Amino acid sequence: MKKLLLLLIALCAAGVVFFACMGGEEAPEPAVPTETPSGEQSTPEPEPSGVDYAAIYALHEPEEIVMTVDGREISWQEYYYYYYNVAANWENGFVETMYAGGAAGWESPADAEGHSYAQILPTSVERMLRRDLAAEELAQEHGISLTEEDEAAIQAAYQEDLAYIQGLGYTEEQFFTLLEPFYVSEEMYWRSLRSQVLYMACYRELVGENGEKLPEQQVLDWMEAQGYLSLDRIRIATVDDVTGQSLPPEAAAQQEALAEELSARLRSIEDPQEREALFLELKAQYDPQGLSYVANADWVDPEIYAATAALEPGEVSPVLALDGDYYIILRRPLSAEDEISTTYSRDPVRSILAGKGLEPLLEERMAAQKLAYAPGFAPPEVLDYYTNPKYAA
Numbered sequence: 001m002k003k004l005l006l007l008l009i010a011l012c013a014a015g016v017v018f019f020a021c022m023g024g025e026e027a028p029e030p031a032v033p034t035e036t037p038s039g040e041q042s043t044p045e046p047e048p049s050g051v052d053y054a055a056i057y058a059l060h061e062p063e064e065i066v067m068t069v070d071g072r073e074i075s076w077q078e079y080y081y082y083y084y085n086v087a088a089n090w091e092n093g094f095v096e097t098m099y100a101g102g103a104a105g106w107e108s109p110a111d112a113e114g115h116s117y118a119q120i121l122p123t124s125v126e127r128m129l130r131r132d133l134a135a136e137e138l139a140q141e142h143g144i145s146l147t148e149e150d151e152a153a154i155q156a157a158y159q160e161d162l163a164y165i166q167g168l169g170y171t172e173e174q175f176f177t178l179l180e181p182f183y184v185s186e187e188m189y190w191r192s193l194r195s196q197v198l199y200m201a202c203y204r205e206l207v208g209e210n211g212e213k214l215p216e217q218q219v220l221d222w223m224e225a226q227g228y229l230s231l232d233r234i235r236i237a238t239v240d241d242v243t244g245q246s247l248p249p250e251a252a253a254q255q256e257a258l259a260e261e262l263s264a265r266l267r268s269i270e271d272p273q274e275r276e277a278l279f280l281e282l283k284a285q286y287d288p289q290g291l292s293y294v295a296n297a298d299w300v301d302p303e304i305y306a307a308t309a310a311l312e313p314g315e316v317s318p319v320l321a322l323d324g325d326y327y328i329i330l331r332r333p334l335s336a337e338d339e340i341s342t343t344y345s346r347d348p349v350r351s352i353l354a355g356k357g358l359e360p361l362l363e364e365r366m367a368a369q370k371l372a373y374a375p376g377f378a379p380p381e382v383l384d385y386y387t388n389p390k391y392a393a
Contacts, residue, residue: 049091050106052385053084057183059380066377069133070369077185082129083121084183087382090117094391105391106383122379126371134365135199135358144205150197157193202358211350219336219349222360228340228349229300230332231308232292234262234283238324246324259319259326262286266328272314279316279330293341294334294349304329 060066062077090106097104106118139145146154162172170178176186184192207213236259238252239245247255262282269275283290297305304327307320313333320327339346353360373379 049088050094050386050388050390051087051091051382052387053088053183056080056083056380056382056385060377062185065374067371067373069130069371070137072133074129077183078188079125079129080183081185081188082125083380086124086128087121088182090121091391098391105389106386118381118383121382125379127366130366130369130371131362132195134362134369135195135202137365138206138358138361139198139202142202142206144198144201146194146197146201150201153197154190154193157196199358206361207354207358209354210348211352211354214336214350214353216336218360219353220334222353223294223334223338223349227296228294228334228338229296229305229308230294230313230334230338231300231304232279232283232330232332233290233304234259234279234287234328235290236262236286236326236328238326252324256319256321256326258286259328263316263319263328266316266330267318275314275316276330276332279328293346294338295341299342 057080060076062075064076065073066076066079067074094104094106094108107116109115110117110120162175165175165178166172176184176189179185179189205213211219236255238247238255240247246252266275266279266282269278293300300308301322303320303322307317307327308329308331311317311329311331313331315331317327317329317331320329336350338349340349340352
């Protein structure tokens with residue numbers, strides 16, 4: 001994507017399903033400068049929109065306080081940066097859908113409850129704004145500040161943006177003027193750059209590249225919330241894995257009796273460590289290729305999952321008959337150092353959580369935030385300013 005900080009119109013608003021399916025929408029390319037009759041360059045404008053954003057912006061003075069978040073005052077200019085950010089990107093998505101032969105617009109369903117995009121716009125704007133504030137609060141709480149390297153990264157991003165507009169024939173003095181049609185003030189430009197770099201600083205300090213800095217309890221809480229179970233199992237088969245043939249009835253009955261014997265033997269042991277040691281010994285003898293994994297209900301046979309969930313960590317199950325075979329299950333306690341099994345891989349749970357960035361921490365902080373609109377202020381109804389339809393509603 002080209003720079004010019006049209007990347008400020010970033011798609012991070014509220015996790016709406018439409019754009020998850022779209023795969024994300026980039027901001028429109030800036031217009032190439034054109035010559036006016038006087039020979040002067042014209043100022044590039046945003047893509048034509050179905051919404052009269054200028055009329056919405058004119059509703060309030062830029063410095064008017066329209067809301068507070070945890071007592072922090074938010075001006076109309078700051079609020080509108082997020083409002084335009086979310087709305088303009090959604091409109092881009094509507095247009096792309098139209099070009100692809102589909103139909104989407106402000107009155108289209110945006111969530112599982114059937115709320116339209118117009119209806120969820122205010123809460124999506126709130127979420128985007130609150131998320132940035134939560135990151136700042138998180139940094140402050142943990143004493144995280146930008147380093148000299150971070151400040152250099154901010155300046156490097158600015159120089160990259162500057163080089164782009166200069167490549168179009170503009171000067172450094174015109175830089176922030178070019179952002180005005182996108183409701184990006186100089187203050188919001190720098191705040192956006194700093195927020196991105198501060199986010200990464202928090203990530204390094206609180207999460208770590210591979211999740212190594214995540215508190216153990218946070219990892220365990222996430223695993224439990226996702227329904228993960230840790231299990232090992234012994235399979236006593238009645239089907240020949242080589243030929244695919246079922247054992248004769250007499251041999252199958254012997255296998256069932258063996259499974260019952262092993263399960264009873266294991267369950268008679270009171271000491272959990274001794275029980276596990278014997279389980280592993282029996283597994284090596286009777287099912288050396290047997291599976292052990294940490295997974296949730298999405299990746300485990302429902303009957304095996306249910307049998308495991310009925311156990312306490314360290315317990316062994318009664319014999320479970322499944323598809324002609326017999327299973328004995330040992331449930332293990334979850335560990336923050338576990339690897340999670342899926343169809344194709346085993347991935348360390350810490351790395352999986354690291355891939356989620358700061359989102360769990362931000363969600364927790366956002367849930368505790370107190371937001372209040374100023375007396376007399378209400379988020380603008382976008383449909384009241386939808387004056388130039390250009391996509392299917």
